[in-house]
Amino acid sequence: MPKPSIAYRCEACGAEAPRWIGRCPDCGAWNTLTEVARLSRTHSGRTGADAHPRTQSAELININEVEGDREERHATGLGELDRVLGGGFVPGSVVLVGGDPGIGKSTLLLQAGAFLARNEPVIYVSGEESPLQVASRSRRLGLDCHHLSLIAETHLETIIPLIQKAHPRMVVIDSIQTVYSDRVESAPGSVTQLRESTAALVRLAKTTGAALFIIGHVTKEGAIAGPRVLEHLVDTVLYFENDLGSRYRIVRSVKNRYGAANEAGIFLMTENGLREIRNPSAIFLSSRLEGVSGSAVTVTREGSRPMLVEVQALVDDAQSMPPRRITVGTDPPRLSLLLAIFNRHSGQSVAGRDVFVNVVGGLRISETAVDLPVLLAVWSNLLDRPLPQDLVAFGEVGLSGEIRPVFGGEERLRESMKHGFKKALVPRGNVARQGLEGAGDLCVVSRLDECLKAIENWLTG
Numbered sequence: 359m360p361k362p363s364i365a366y367r368c369e370a371c372g373a374e375a376p377r378w379i380g381r382c383p384d385c386g387a388w389n390t391l392t393e394v395a396r397l398s399r400t401h402s403g404r405t406g407a408d409a410h411p412r413t414q415s416a417e418l419i420n421i422n423e424v425e426g427d428r429e430e431r432h433a434t435g436l437g438e439l440d441r442v443l444g445g446g447f448v449p450g451s452v453v454l455v456g457g458d459p460g461i462g463k464s465t466l467l468l469q470a471g472a473f474l475a476r477n478e479p480v481i482y483v484s485g486e487e488s489p490l491q492v493a494s495r496s497r498r499l500g501l502d503c504h505h506l507s508l509i510a511e512t513h514l515e516t517i518i519p520l521i522q523k524a525h526p527r528m529v530v531i532d533s534i535q536t537v538y539s540d541r542v543e544s545a546p547g548s549v550t551q552l553r554e555s556t557a558a559l560v561r562l563a564k565t566t567g568a569a570l571f572i573i574g575h576v577t578k579e580g581a582i583a584g585p586r587v588l589e590h591l592v593d594t595v596l597y598f599e600n601d602l603g604s605r606y607r608i609v610r611s612v613k614n615r616y617g618a619a620n621e622a623g624i625f626l627m628t629e630n631g632l633r634e635i636r637n638p639s640a641i642f643l644s645s646r647l648e649g650v651s652g653s654a655v656t657v658t659r660e661g662s663r664p665m666l667v668e669v670q671a672l673v674d675d676a677q678s679m680p681p682r683r684i685t686v687g688t689d690p691p692r693l694s695l696l697l698a699i700f701n702r703h704s705g706q707s708v709a710g711r712d713v714f715v716n717v718v719g720g721l722r723i724s725e726t727a728v729d730l731p732v733l734l735a736v737w738s739n740l741l742d743r744p745l746p747q748d749l750v751a752f753g754e755v756g757l758s759g760e761i762r763p764v765f766g767g768e769e770r771l772r773e774s775m776k777h778g779f780k781k782a783l784v785p786r787g788n789v790a791r792q793g794l795e796g797a798g799d800l801c802v803v804s805r806l807d808e809c810l811k812a813i814e815n816w817l818t819g
């Protein structure tokens with residue numbers, strides 16, 4: 359055995375120092391360094407419960423001689439979750455599921471675990487809720503959890519042997535903030551505890567082949583550590599998001615060793631748990647009114663999937679000075695910039711007016727493709743002229759009023775045509791070389807004033 363040595367780790371940011379110092383050299387916090395035992399420098403990250411020194415020497419392997427098929431995948435019964443995982447989960451992989459408290463992480467993983475537990479052993483480690491709470495939730499959701507076992511325990515060194523003995527296909531740790539290891543002196547939820555426990559659980563997954571889903575609450579900065587400090591330890595990182603109390607939930611992959619990152623799955627939180635939304639375009643447009651001004655439809659991309667959404671604007675006489683520019687679902691500083699471009703290049707002005715913008719369904723659009731629809735919605739509400747009901751628009755708007763191309767133009771158009779949108783404003787740079795014939799009534803635009811003229815023509819023509 360290598361000799362244990364002592365290191366010091368900051369409770370606030372996780373930085374390490376070889377000796378105790380009063381102030382963390384990385385984050386500057388005072389008195390946050392605590393002692394951690396480690397086996398040796400060369401085995402860093404292997405200091406947890408079942409760490410063992412390497413005794414054999416490694417050998418070279420030619421990449422072409424590595425045998426085995428593509429990774430085996432298992433479905434979770436939730437197509438949207440499988441999609442973000444890259445087509446189901448891989449045995450022995452470790453997935454971190456982060457999100458605000460109450461967003462639905464436990465519900466999601468209980469549903470996925472129950473699906474698998476119809477045929478294979480699954481373990482749900484609950485450090486937050488009692489077995490009765492978990493069981494009654496599962497009954498209320500009508501889940502058939504035939505082979506699902508619960509461990510109501512937070513002590514890591516007790517949890518690990520139970521899992522090793524049961525040979526589960528999938529393990530859920532709910533949540534990593536409640537788990538603590540004897541090997542570390544600091545409190546559960548501290549950076550040091552999170553890291554040591556996660557590192558030990560990662561080794562457990564790799565040695566047993568069980569897929570591990572680790573739940574981590576995103577916490578307000580400072581108090582306790584959030585899942586961010588664990589991202590580099592795991593194979594896949596999913597974040598569960600929603601905006602403004604909407605019932606829609608988006609699960610995004612921000613890192614995935616077994617699939618594309620930035621993939622997104624969409625769910626609705628219902629009385630009976632999470633329901634997947636396979637056709638988000640239809641859902642997000644379902645409550646759209648006809649013939650109202652201030653509404654524009656755009657195609658945004660969530661991961662690899664194009665999705666239709668409605669952008670609304672309300673322009674009102676300013677109640678105070680300076681006028682308010684408020685947006686929900688798009689980038690706030692960008693709204694001021696877009697309105698300045700609007701004033702300069704549209705022939706209209708919102709000076710002295712309050713402007714409110716909202717993306718319907720509680721979605722958040724961070725790409726610049728939403729620039730053009732935002733300005734069209736503003737134009738429409740300012741003049742009280744409804745846009746054509748079957749018009750879709752996307753494009754970045756530059757400071758000179760130019761319309762710039764966005765990624766994935768053709769897919770966006772295909773998605774809009776699929777949902778019955780016949781008219782589209784398409785940035786010039788997005789038109790493919792072979793043209794876009796047969797795709798409906800397309801107007802290729804390169805400037806904001808051209809877009810407004812095209813709309814006039816559609817409305818009067």
Ligand code: TYD
Pocket residue numbers: 457458459460461462463464465466495499627628629630631632
């Ligand atoms: P939960 O999965 O416990 O969240 P997390 O584990 O991320 O903290 O979900 C909690 C919320 O979801 C709670 O406010 C109640 C709501 N909920 C429903 O609306 N329907 C349901 O079927 C379930 C199980 C929960």
Ligand code: MG
Pocket residue numbers: 460463464465486532
């Ligand atoms: Mg929970």
